[in-house]
Amino acid sequence: MTFPYELFIGLRYTRAKRRNHFISFISMTSMLGIALGVAALIVVLSVMNGFQSELRTRILGVASHIQITGNGNALPDWKSVVNFVKGSPQVQAAAPYIMAQGMLSLDQAVQGAMIRGILPAEEDKVADLGSHMKVGKLTDLKSGEFGIVLGAELAQSLGAGLGDKVVVMAPEGQFTPTGIIPRLKQFRVVGIFQVGMYEYDASLALIHMDDAAKLYRMGDKVSGVRLKLEDLYQAPRIGHELSTQLAAYGSYFVSDWTEQHANFFRAVQMEKRVMFVILTLIVAVAAFNIVSTLVMAVTDKRADIAILRTLGASPSSIMKIFIVQGSLIGVIGTLMGAVGGVTLALNIDVVVPFIEHVFGVQFLAKDVYYISDVPSQLQWADVITITSVSLVLSLLATLYPSWRAAKTNPAEALRYE
Template identity: 65%
Template sequence: MALPYELLIGLRYTRAKRRNHFISFISLISMLGIALGVTALIVVLSVMNGFQTELRGRILAVVSHVQISGADGEMSGWEAVAQEAAKLPEVRGAAPYVQAQGMLSFGQSVRGAMVRGIIPDEEEKVADFRSHIKEGSLDSLQPDAFNIVLGSELAHALGVLPGDKVTVIAPQGVVTPAGVVPRLKTFTVSGLFEVGMFEYDSALALIRLEDAQKLYRMDDRVSGVRLKLDDLFRAPLVVRQLAATLTVPAYISDWTRSHANFFRAVQIEKNMMFIILSLIVAVAAFNIVSTLVMAVTDKQADIAILRTLGASPRSIMAVFMVQGALIGFIGLGLGVLGGVTLALNIDVVVPFIERLLGTQLFSKEVYYISNLPSELQWKDVITITGVSFVLSLAATLYPSWRASRTNPAEALRYE
């Protein structure tokens, strides 16, 4: 089937060598501008997706997907609660915990910390502490051994090393004739962990569950039960299901609530970067306006001849829309190709730039994430492609409309 003549003429105008080389130059700049903008959008959003995934993984290494805590801060019979939660198909593992505030003292150094009592084998089902142990072992937390595993920053602030003994001060006091005296217990530092989040590395201490129960006088009670899910994004749904099925009074929360502000801020930042970088594409797309306005002026005689041969204003408009859309489409294609290639190979490109410049962009001594992460999401690529194409097409409307309004008699008067 023959192609419409509007398409054929539009393609011919795009390929033809123009008498005015400045028009060709502006077309090239528009094309490269769109390609650069699309590439930047894809790469930046992929890097932000990578950061979001990396941070979420580090947070969830110490924070469970779902947390069931006692209504008054304590829970009896955690095994029954864990079994009841395990009936849900989304739940992969459950582990008890004791969590309370404490003060750690070593020599002249004193630091506040969140003391968490765990059972290492059970904790492995809901968190990933083992892979973040720098020194020592999580298995050293045995009943009545009174060992403690500290975050690396907390250990650095106290000035302790594995083998040193620290004093844990519990806020629950002991009443004596001299008044209320805080409860003290000496623990041996048996390991250090580093998850890469300062909030936890500087303020979290792990001890054995039974030791925590003795220290905080909880008998056989725990603070609650932590759950791990097959799909972490279904945590809000699981919370609603547990609220309807649990037979004991409890407070249920998930990771989206406990860190809602953080992840909301990351999402807002991603949206703002999309808007800001879309302006680059918009500027490049509207360069097409300049290209087509000059092309319309250059083709006045051609337009007049087409009109006298019977071409309608709509057909003239379609000719120049094809020309402008083709410029945008080529730039868009180059941008998508470059952006996807760069996003998938960011782990190769960044080290190359570092070697070329002789510097390290993300120093391990300064940044917890020393490598630039990248996660390409095709829905982002589709969104960027759609927005960029719409902007390119919108830029062709006014010049094409002006071309369709050309008066043949006026255009041919001086030919």
């Protein structure tokens, strides 16, 4: 099997010990710069993917994939809605709920909260709250016993613990001859949950749906129905389909988790794109160091280029020789960076604790970020994109020096040899 002589000479130039060691130093610097840039890109995007996944998991621990509500504050025919949506093969579970505002008080502490009335057995099928209980169980909420489950931050603000009596005040008052008196009901704390999202931990309280119906005088109505899907990423499409189908039965509003928490995921996605652009510039700087390497290599090899031209080598062949030389630097640097980045991304749960232990620091304080470990989720699509961009930049960096080498005049190059 024969190889093109351009490839043979290009590889020989790369391996050969040059008279000018400065060229070798710049080549090595370019190679290491590309490797570090590629590795940093892979690790940073993997961490961003991990944070996005962690954020989604925590949000969906409380929120549902799809939420169906009525035109007003109540959904009167919720049982027919549940029966209808359960006929869809993509829907795993459906659970009714009552959502209302309230004031919670314990001794001298008063705190506003969102009160959610649930059916514990059904709620556990559409959300993962049961797995986030710090104290007690979700099933301890029983109809008529007026138990309440508080978020961890909300319980701390009130100074409430398991078994304490908390007064819940509904904003809709009762009209009496002396004026409007708010409806009050005493609830016993039967559990505390912590999902790691301040929005929920500090403002959400759960009670049984029957107790919520009595407190807020909902009767047989509910605020809406929450759905869990087979594939959460299909929520926008399925939500649109359900909205179209339910339009024939009445006025319903269908929303999915991507709409309810759009700002969170847009922010993370924007940060991921910005980090990709910034770190790609690092790779670009390292890749374009290849330009200076090849320019000096062309100057160093002017006599060799002239001899090759006099032996019949075409300008395109000269160009290919230096493209091979420059591309090899980019390929080796990209492969080193890809291997190092993938290895680090897959073992970041070991590397970060080791660094924290050696230097006595903590990257993520649990009391601030609710996440004590740096999450990482490697996506091979990101690795392929990063390596492709790096290889393309490396190839582009070889074009100008190679073009200059092809334009070398043999007579001028050999005049003083």
